[in-house]
Amino acid sequence: MKVLEFEDLKAEDSLLLTFDGAFDTQAALASELEPLFQMLEKYADGWMPDVIEGKRRRKYARAAIWKALEEQRHERGTTIGFYRTNWPALSMTLSLYFPTTPPKLDILLKVEPLSFFAEEERCRQLVELVRTWASRYLISHALAHGLADNQLSSAPNFGREMQTSIRDGFDKIYEVSWLNVFGPKLVEAVGRKRMLSTPAHRVEELPNGSVLLVLWPTAADFASDEAREAQARAHAHLRPDLDFDTLLRTLRERSAALAPVEPRFHPDVAPILSRVVDSVALHERQRKIAEFNTYQPPEPDEWLPSESALPPDIGDPVRARAHYGDLAEHLVALLHSKVPSVFDASPESLTDVDFHFWQEEFPRVFEREHIDAHAVPAIGAYLGEVLVRHLGGQWIPRQKLEEAQVLVGKRVWLPFVRAGRYMRSCQSLLDFSLTQLYRVAERHRS
Template structure:
């Protein structure tokens, strides 16, 4: 113990500060505090110090694998993965199961005048509208790589696109987002478009399932949390996983 000016003292509870958050150090600190402030209890003081120690110990990232990339971006934006409370909250999150699909045998046949013309509209107009809209905020969409999906999902979620859209804006973005997702199912998983006059019924056939990317897009833009709950990433990963299982 060393006396300091103005009535203060320096009380060394351990030989080295390197293990200040160890159990032995926290117990010594708690005893010192209780000695100096008799109104404190040893149990509550020690519990408080132990809680502080937890803040210094890293918590493992156990994000749901289908949306892990999205959650990791959010954790990094909010101050890094050392934010224990945030990581714990994100670790607990699991999106609802993907529901935007039908058995291939139940998928309705095309009802458009020209299947190829409809596909050209999906991929050449709608999907390119999304690229043009987000090329600055989400430059990954320009590359056409799989990393674009979680980056786009995170941007839509983080910037509250599902909440801030007007009806007219939503009706423009739903076809663009759905076509963008559908193009990944076609190019990345060998899927086949089944166009329909009603976009929400248009499907991409991959194996035994018909995925409904436009319906997924509408769900993803229905409210503030929807871009995470109904992410493009989760649907694609689910389709990819089932396609791989089907091929073996």
């Protein structure tokens, strides 16, 4: 059963919802969790999950939930996932932890795109869902906000060491999100009267002593200047020790960091740079686009005019060309499981190879002697084979691999020299990409 993966969509911001609560283990698990799913089905307007995943995927149904929870159960707890098969994409994880006191009920939920929550009524439904959950289960803290901005806030550590963050959790108002539920302990730490007088779109005291706070009618425009002012006012009110102007300046800087930047990449390396951009964290994406907009890769110089080509110095050119083919197959053997397109030996597969080596930080992770002895020859031969197959190139064999050439039009290219430069460092994977050399060779083939 195929679910909609976030990677299948255009990279966009998501709505993040986290719910840190607790449940009663004295009650039967099904009856204790029944209200959670009743409210989900009532209020998940347009983003209701239709797939449950435990040990295997099943269609959403109450019986399937209980089955998945039981399948995944171990001595410390149980965790199951919820997904959708249609737009918008959903990833929701329900985790129950039994050894803690009280036992924990944690929900981590993402819906992409965030723009799905631009409508006020849909956002109101989401608020009602969280409100009913927080009224039913003992809660420590809950939030809903844009994922990228949440990352910029350095949540959940907020500048603390990991162990400190795990130990203390959300023990003070480090950040105010679009939607917040502050548990009784946090409310008392701030002061109930102060908490209930927070300037915000909606402030409501819940029956169990928690307080619901919503900054703004809609989640999707959290980065507008008006919403940022509301966010800074609420935060400064809840934390009188913090300065409003400083908070607002920081929030505006975060909005600027998230403002869309139009990609204007160098055309010869645009395919690989686009892949790199899509792989970085959402909150870093626009900065990376701006950085790559000014990036100019070195012009490939691994070539000679055809009249300056080194002549073949191998007695059996057919055997030599077969050897290059065998070397190229070594790259196919190395990458075929992670880069299926490597079988195609196509221009597109060169970009896939570029991205794989960059993502894996291959030149940094693997030993230099193995890279030089095995990876470089395989990459050089593979690049040469693509030039031969798709640009009508011809191998000019040489005893030394670095001297082997591929004749394309009025130039001969040195694929093994390129591969050696390519594998020098992680930055070299971009500066000397296979994608770029192919595109330049393609332009000069006639």
